[in-house]
Amino acid sequence: MxxxxxxNAIVLGSIFALFAMGLSLAWGVLDVLNLAHxxxxxxxxxxxxxxxxxxxxxxxxxxxxxxxxxGLVAVLIEEVAFRQIxxxxxxxxxxxxxxxxxxxxxxxxxxxxxxxxxxxxxxxVAPRFVIHLYDLGPVTISNIQLLIVGxxxxxxxxxxxxxxxxxQGMAVRSIAFSPRIPPLLGVNVGVVAMTTxxxxxxxxxxxxxxxxxxxxxxxxxxxHSYLLVGFSxxxxxxxxxxxxxxxxxxxxxxxxxxxxxxGPGSLRDAIGFVLIILVxxxxxxxxxxxxxxxxx
Amino acid sequence: xxxxQTRLTFRAIIALAALTVCAASASATPTTSAGLPSTIxxxxxxxxxxxxxxxxxxxxxxxxxxxxxxxxxxxLGHSHIKLTVVNANSEVSTAATLAAQxxxxxxxxxxxxxxxxxxxxxxxxxxxxxxxxxxxxSAADGILEAGNYVYRLGSEHIFDYLAVNHxxxxxxxxxxxxxDSDNPAQAALGQQTFPxxxxxxxxKVVDSESTPVATTDFSAIVTKLLASKPGAIGFFLAGAQxxxxxxxxxxxxxxxxxxxxxxxxxxxxxxxxxxxxGVFYAQDFTADLKNHYTSSKKFVAAFKAQYxxxxxxxxxxxxxxxxxxxxxxxxxKSTSGPVVVKAMKxxxxxxxxxxxxxxxxxxxxxxxxRQIVARGVLVAWKSGREVILARGK
Numbered sequence: 001m002x003x004x005x006x007x008n009a010i011v012l013g014s015i016f017a018l019f020a021m022g023l024s025l026a027w028g029v030l031d032v033l034n035l036a037h038x039x040x041x042x043x044x045x046x047x048x049x050x051x052x053x054x055x056x057x058x059x060x061x062x063x064x065x066x067x068x069x070x071g072l073v074a075v076l077i078e079e080v081a082f083r084q085i086x087x088x089x090x091x092x093x094x095x096x097x098x099x100x101x102x103x104x105x106x107x108x109x110x111x112x113x114x115x116x117x118x119x120x121x122x123x124x125v126a127p128r129f130v131i132h133l134y135d136l137g138p139v140t141i142s143n144i145q146l147l148i149v150g151x152x153x154x155x156x157x158x159x160x161x162x163x164x165x166x167x168q169g170m171a172v173r174s175i176a177f178s179p180r181i182p183p184l185l186g187v188n189v190g191v192v193a194m195t196t197x198x199x200x201x202x203x204x205x206x207x208x209x210x211x212x213x214x215x216x217x218x219x220x221x222x223x224h225s226y227l228l229v230g231f232s233x234x235x236x237x238x239x240x241x242x243x244x245x246x247x248x249x250x251x252x253x254x255x256x257x258x259x260x261x262x263g264p265g266s267l268r269d270a271i272g273f274v275l276i277i278l279v280x281x282x283x284x285x286x287x288x289x290x291x292x293x294x295x296x
Numbered sequence: 297x298x299x300x301q302t303r304l305t306f307r308a309i310i311a312l313a314a315l316t317v318c319a320a321s322a323s324a325t326p327t328t329s330a331g332l333p334s335t336i337x338x339x340x341x342x343x344x345x346x347x348x349x350x351x352x353x354x355x356x357x358x359x360x361x362x363x364x365x366x367x368x369x370x371x372l373g374h375s376h377i378k379l380t381v382v383n384a385n386s387e388v389s390t391a392a393t394l395a396a397q398x399x400x401x402x403x404x405x406x407x408x409x410x411x412x413x414x415x416x417x418x419x420x421x422x423x424x425x426x427x428x429x430x431x432x433x434s435a436a437d438g439i440l441e442a443g444n445y446v447y448r449l450g451s452e453h454i455f456d457y458l459a460v461n462h463x464x465x466x467x468x469x470x471x472x473x474x475x476d477s478d479n480p481a482q483a484a485l486g487q488q489t490f491p492x493x494x495x496x497x498x499x500k501v502v503d504s505e506s507t508p509v510a511t512t513d514f515s516a517i518v519t520k521l522l523a524s525k526p527g528a529i530g531f532f533l534a535g536a537q538x539x540x541x542x543x544x545x546x547x548x549x550x551x552x553x554x555x556x557x558x559x560x561x562x563x564x565x566x567x568x569x570x571x572x573x574g575v576f577y578a579q580d581f582t583a584d585l586k587n588h589y590t591s592s593k594k595f596v597a598a599f600k601a602q603y604x605x606x607x608x609x610x611x612x613x614x615x616x617x618x619x620x621x622x623x624x625x626x627x628x629k630s631t632s633g634p635v636v637v638k639a640m641k642x643x644x645x646x647x648x649x650x651x652x653x654x655x656x657x658x659x660x661x662x663x664x665x666r667q668i669v670a671r672g673v674l675v676a677w678k679s680g681r682e683v684i685l686a687r688g689k
Contacts, residue, residue, distance in 0.1 A: 001523050008515040015513065112345070120349030122536045124567035131547040142547055145515075215512050216543035217567030219536045221347045221386075225510035260516040266477030266506040 004139045005257050011145045013253030014152040015211050019226050020233040020245045021159060022203030026074075028240020029172050029196045031092070032082055033100050036074075036107035037204050037230065038223025039114070044070040044205025045125045045212035045222075046114045052126055062126050066209035067202040074201025075194050077106045083193065107223075115220035122219045125212030144214045151206065152246075159199070160242045172196060225269070232272040236279050251275065331629045332375040338363070338621065339380045339398035341418065342408045346386025347509075347535045351410045351610050354562055355432055356381055358611035358653075359407055361602055362618025371626035384409050392417040399425040404631035407617050410450075410610065412436035412481045419446045426633035428624070428640065430617045433558070433610060436480035440666050445637055447644075447666045449620055449652075450613040451558055451580045453481075453489055454660075455672025455688045458578040459530075459555045460493040462674060462685060466553055468527030470502045474517055474541060475532040477506035482532040485557050490530055502526050509534055514544040521545075528553035539568035546571040562608040565677045576676040576685055580654040581612035584684050585673060589655035596653075607653070616652035616668070641665065 019041060026032045047069030048062040057065070081102040089095040132143045163169040171187045172195075183189055207226075212218045233252055237244030252272045259268045340359050343352035359379065367376040382398070384391035391414035398406055399421065405428040409415060415434035419442035422429035431439050433450040440446055463471060471494055475486025483506070491501055503524035505517050518541070521529060529552065531541045538560050545554065546568075558579035565572035583606040585592040595615060599607040607615075620643065625631065628639035644665040649656035654670035672688030 001519060004519045005516055008519060011515060012513050115345055115349065120345065120353055122350070122539055122564060122567050124569070127567070127569055131543070133547060133549060140548065211512065214543075215514075215536070215540035216569070216571070217536050217539050219347065219350075220345075222512060222536060225512065257516045260505075260507075261520060264477070264506055265511075265517060266508060269508045269510060 001261075005261050007139050007141055007145070009254045009257040010250065011141075011148055011214075012257065013250035014148045015207055016226075016229055016233055016253055017152050017156065017246050017249035018148075018203055018207035018210070020230045020237070020249055021156065021242060022200035022207075023230045024234045024237070024240055024242070024245045025159075025196055025203070026200040027234060030078075030082065030193055031096060031099075032197075033096065033103065034074075034077075034200070035100065035103040035227065036077055036110060037103075037200070038227035039107040039110035040070040040074055040201045040204040041208040041211075041223045041226055042114055042218050042220060043073055043110055044208030045218040046117070046123065046208075047205065048125045048209045048212065049118075049123045052128065056128075059126055059129055063206065063209050066125075066205040068205075070205025070208065071198040071200075071202035073110065074197040074204075077103070078194055078197040081106060082197075083190065111220050111223070118220065120220065122217040124217050125209055129213050131214075142214075144210065148210050148214065151210065155203070155206075156242060156246055163242065168192070168195065228269075229272055232276050235276055332372060332625065333631060334375055336372070336375055336377045336625060336631055337380065337401070337403050338377050338405050338407065339382060339394075339403040340407045341382055341384050341391055341394050341398070341414070343386040343411060343414075344381070344383045348386045348411055350535070350562060350564065351433065352383075352386075352408075354608055354610035355408060355410055355614035357599070357603055358607065358614030358616075359618045361599060361611075362615045362622065364602070365598065366619065366622030369622075371622060373629075375625075377622065377625075384411075384414055386411060388413045388417050392421065395421050399427055403427060404625070405430065405621055405636070407614070407621065408432055410434055412439070412479070415439045416480070419443075422446065428621070428633060428636050430621055432614045432617050434481065436484065440663050444641075444664070444666070445633065447617075447620070447640060448663075449617040449668045451609075451670070451672070453485060453557060453578075454669060455578045455674070456485070456489055456557065457493055458672060458674035458686050458688060459576060460490065460497060460499075462576060463494075463528045463553055463555060464497045464499055466528070468499060468553055470500050470524075470526045471528045471530060472503035472505075472521045472524055472526035473501065473530045473532065474505045474507060474514075474521060476509045476534055476537070478509050479534055482534065482557065482559065485532040486530075490532075499528075507533075509537070511537060512540055514541050515548075517541075518544045518548050518550075522548060522550060526552065528555065530555050532557045532559065534559055535564065536567075538564045539566070539572060542568040542572045542575060558609060560677070561682075562610055563680075566680060570679075572677050573679060574676055576674060578672055578674045578688075579609040580670045580672060581607075581609040582673050582675045582682045582684060583607060584682070585655055585687075588687065589651075591651040592653055592655050609654075612653035613668075616650075616654060616657075619652065620650070 023037050026034045044066035048066040051057050051065045085098045133140050171192050233248045237248030255271045256268045259271050342355050363377050363379045382394045395418040407430050410433040412434040415431045419439050423443035423445045429446050431448040473486045476482040554575045556577040560577045561579050586596040624636050624639040628635045644659035657668050657670045659665040660667040660669050674686040675682040676685050
């Protein structure tokens with residue numbers, strides 16, 4: 001059973017990682033604490049649901065459709081709300097608070113739209129996807145679980161390499177370091193911000209589609225609980241650190257699974273917050289982020 | 297000749313009397329000759345958004361149909377019920393605030409909400425304000441105990457024995473449970489109701505797992521449950537958790553019996569597709585009761601005419617709650633709380649069964665006749681609809 005629970009924890013951690021990578025990207029690069037991320041997560045699943053209901057598309061296209069749908073809405077939120085706030089407020093504190101409030105509003109609108117469109121009930125994301133179970137001796141794993149883990153491995157490596165080695169990645173890192181300098185060097189901050197938000201939203205949408213398939217359905221409010229976990233993962237791993245987010249996601253998933261195995265399952269959600277408190281006491285910047293000193 | 301001061305005093309008294317009469321006239325709603333106001337304000341507090349909105353929306357349909365029929369039936373004379381539907385967004389604090397507002401604006405009665413934690417917050421408020429409060433599906437202990445102004449016209453899980461008997465009849469020897477730890481009604485099912493029912497049948501409970509209501513991934517719990525090798529698994533969860541656990545269990549190879557509480561009702565299992573075929577649960581009502589009870593047949597026909605779809609158990613119990621309230625107003629010929637409650641008591645103490653959407657029903661003496669006792673029905677989910685397996689007596 002322990003080996004099987006380890007597999008379960010890895011799959012759960014992969015979902016957390018997919019969700020949190022997008023959140024960390026927006027937060028680390030654009031200083032956007034995007035509380036609409038949970039709604040974008042469900043929106044990906046909803047987009048796939050609509051595509052399969054109306055056009056009966058193959059599964060791959062449903063995934064792509066879900067990612068694009070959430071990515072585009074994230075860009076819309078960036079253009080309509082976040083960019084305007086950045087232009088309007090010189091004070092960082094005012095900007096952050098305003099963007100936080102704007103993201104709450106944006107998330108509510110998206111959630112309300114999904115709720116109305118689905119008559120507030122549970123909707124199947126890809127009902128024609130057949131889950132197969134593979135017997136690997138002491139453990140079993142399903143095709144959807146393999147897909148989830150595979151996606152995280154590929155995308156985490158791709159995102160890490162993109163940020164570290166590509167020109168766009170350098171632009172992203174330069175904006176994260178100091179938003180004022182990149183325009184002086186010819187970086188189009190607006191385009192980079194849109195790209196970053198698209199990638200952030202696409203990750204959320206992908207997580208929503210894959211979770212929706214593995215659990216057979218989502219509802220409009222499913223994103224709330226993942227938002228809490230996502231923030232705990234980002235804080236634990238360090239804002240803006242892909243490797244940190246990965247490590248923290250699996251750590252939280254392992255902790256939650258251990259609580260289910262050894263203790264009352266009712267405490268599984270609390271364990272993430274206990275970990276945050278413990279880590280912040282020892283390493284406030286998170287497990288992987290570098291410590292920063294801000295001159296007064 | 298009166299002094300100037302005396303004349304001024306008289307004028308002040310006359311003005312004050314005139315103002316008092318005007319104020320009294322303004323606050324008093326025009327009454328019909330029967331003593332009922334022409335407009336009877338009733339507030340439905342339900343969750344039309346949030347995690348339990350599928351249940352809330354079904355309740356709204358049932359109540360609206362009930363109000364429409366009462367207003368056209370003539371039992372209120374020339375009075376009519378004006379229904380105000382307010383959304384508690386599946387939040388306890390919002391429900392409590394809405395209840396306070398309804399009471400402050402002189403609602404004659406409150407119906408709903410379906411979530412037990414919300415009903416637990418509202419019941420004592422209604423009791424203190426002497427406003428009749430009719431709960432529907434909120435089944436937790438403590439709601440009726442708030443006092444004699446609180447009634448419940450929904451299942452109290454009194455026919456879960458139908459599910460237990462069915463498990464026993466399949467020959468299964470062991471059973472395991474998983475339930476929501478932070479939902480009082482579901483927690484009670486997993487911790488008390490079903491364990492005690494199974495104890496009487498000789499079916500052994502081999503595992504019992506609790507989980508927060510926000511859980512969507514059940515893989516760890518399923519692995520643990522399957523390790524205890526149960527012949528049947530009961531799950532008492534909420535919303536999207538219901539199809540999720542079914543999918544998780546079936547995709548991990550569990551082939552035994554699956555059963556739930558009425559939280560599986562209302563088509564919530566549909567997203568699980570074929571994996572949900574055969575899941576059974578007991579509840580107040582299913583549409584096929586139309587073939588067994590005249591009152592159910594009338595309700596189903598009226599619901600289909602209004603909404604072009606078949607009703608579920610939630611709409612049925614909220615419809616009955618509304619009809620019960622309408623009958624009470626008609627009997628009381630008043631919207632005064634104490635008078636209405638007296639009328640409610642006479643209805644529930646009557647030897648004639650209450651003919652509701654759920655069929656012929658009585659009221660539980662052990663709960664001071666404030667809890668409806670329907671006969672109940674055990675259904676199985678098969679290919680997208682509920683099929684009757686057994687009916688309660």
